[in-house]
Amino acid sequence: MTADAAIAPNLSHGSSAPLREELVSIRRGQLRDEVSLVGEEIQLRDPAGGTLVNGRGLSSYALSFDGSRWAIREKTSGRQVAVSSGRTLEGSGLLLRIDLRPLRSSFRLIGRLKGRAELVALVPFEQYIAGVVGAELPKEWPLEVFKAQAIAARSFALAKMRGTSAQALEKKRGWFFEGTTSDQMFDDDRGHERAVQAARETAGMTLVEDGQVVSAHYHSDCGGQTDEPATVWGGGPRFGAARDAGCPLNPRAKWRLVRSFQEIQAALQLKQILPTRFQLASLQVTSRSAAGRALSVAVVDALSGRSFSVTGERLREALGFSALRSTLFEVKRSASEPTGVEFTGRGFGHGSGLCQWGARSLALSGKGYREILSHYYPRLQITER
Numbered sequence: 001m002t003a004d005a006a007i008a009p010n011l012s013h014g015s016s017a018p019l020r021e022e023l024v025s026i027r028r029g030q031l032r033d034e035v036s037l038v039g040e041e042i043q044l045r046d047p048a049g050g051t052l053v054n055g056r057g058l059s060s061y062a063l064s065f066d067g068s069r070w071a072i073r074e075k076t077s078g079r080q081v082a083v084s085s086g087r088t089l090e091g092s093g094l095l096l097r098i099d100l101r102p103l104r105s106s107f108r109l110i111g112r113l114k115g116r117a118e119l120v121a122l123v124p125f126e127q128y129i130a131g132v133v134g135a136e137l138p139k140e141w142p143l144e145v146f147k148a149q150a151i152a153a154r155s156f157a158l159a160k161m162r163g164t165s166a167q168a169l170e171k172k173r174g175w176f177f178e179g180t181t182s183d184q185m186f187d188d189d190r191g192h193e194r195a196v197q198a199a200r201e202t203a204g205m206t207l208v209e210d211g212q213v214v215s216a217h218y219h220s221d222c223g224g225q226t227d228e229p230a231t232v233w234g235g236g237p238r239f240g241a242a243r244d245a246g247c248p249l250n251p252r253a254k255w256r257l258v259r260s261f262q263e264i265q266a267a268l269q270l271k272q273i274l275p276t277r278f279q280l281a282s283l284q285v286t287s288r289s290a291a292g293r294a295l296s297v298a299v300v301d302a303l304s305g306r307s308f309s310v311t312g313e314r315l316r317e318a319l320g321f322s323a324l325r326s327t328l329f330e331v332k333r334s335a336s337e338p339t340g341v342e343f344t345g346r347g348f349g350h351g352s353g354l355c356q357w358g359a360r361s362l363a364l365s366g367k368g369y370r371e372i373l374s375h376y377y378p379r380l381q382i383t384e385r
């Protein structure tokens with residue numbers, strides 16, 4: 001692929017054409033102050049097409065955004081070589097490093113305020129899937145888990161692309177996917193051969209219902225039984241649920257969290273789930289899923305006596321997804337924190353779809369990726385390539 005082709009977005013999301021080389025845009029985080037760009041054959045251009053830099057061999061540049069345009073300075077000579085026409089720059093090159101961080105794709109820089117910019121990676125679709133799988137799984141896990149994860153991640157991504165006006169979203173924000181759990185974790189920095197192999201060997205395969213690709217949610221550890229998205233979030237696909245015997249092999253299968261009422265209240269107020277005038281008096285689970293997940297939690301205000309209902313997942317979001325590790329918890333008054341509660345729970349993640357720790361157990365017992373996927377998504381079919 002030429003450098004020019006690599007940075008020309010081809011967002012044919014609605015088509016049924018092969019997607020392997022289609023570029024997708026992923027937000028990689030914020031950059032501050034002067035941005036350092038080092039690499040070989042560096043090309044920088046305005047999105048409209050004007051070439052700003054056409055580097056030969058190894059070179060390094062300092063890029064600074066003044067609030068409306070980018071100034072590009074060659075580092076060795078100190079000479080300013082170009083100024084962009086607007087907020088966005090696109091670039092490509094070999095062995096690139098941005099602020100010392102390796103970047104294995106072409107990219108976009110979107111200036112925000114003076115000295116603040118978003119870095120967006122422009123990555124071929126299947127390379128994106130490999131980057132998601134590599135970010136999700138420890139590299140020594142069985143290949144069959146990687147393959148199952150690749151198919152789930154691909155389905156999740158394609159369902160979002162098919163369900164959203166990709167061009168409109170990208171035009172508005174400058175990227176389509178977040179590289180975090182709000183879409184899918186993405187890590188293109190490591191050499192995760194097994195992830196690349198799994199994406200390649202399952203390329204194009206997806207989970208479907210009646211021929212339509214389904215948003216195949218997945219998570220770390222179900223704690224013994226999964227629930228469907230429709231149960232966990234009150235909406236979403238119905239792909240079935242599964243029991244798991246293997247999850248307790250997770251060394252962190254059981255967990256405990258102590259929080260004071262003050263901390264819980266502040267976290268819920270920060271998310272605007274509770275009003276500012278509020279004094280948390282008690283917290284209890286009022287409904288549970290078949291698997292035992294806390295679907296709704298009542299929090300009572302000592303001032304008015306009123307009770308507010310919070311969903312289990314919103315409570316996790318407020319307290320931190322890695323702190324309140326799942327909604328498969330019991331809650332009681334804390335012995336160590338007189339004005340607080342103790343959560344004791346199992347599992348990690350929302351608990352719907354593929355369970356990574358359970359999939360690992362299935363793979364270690366000899367199951368292939370097809371059996372793993374039909375275990376966690378019993379109502380879905382796997383398309384062939």
Ligand SMILES: [Zn+2]
Nearest residue numbers: 222244355358
């Ligand atoms: Zn599980």
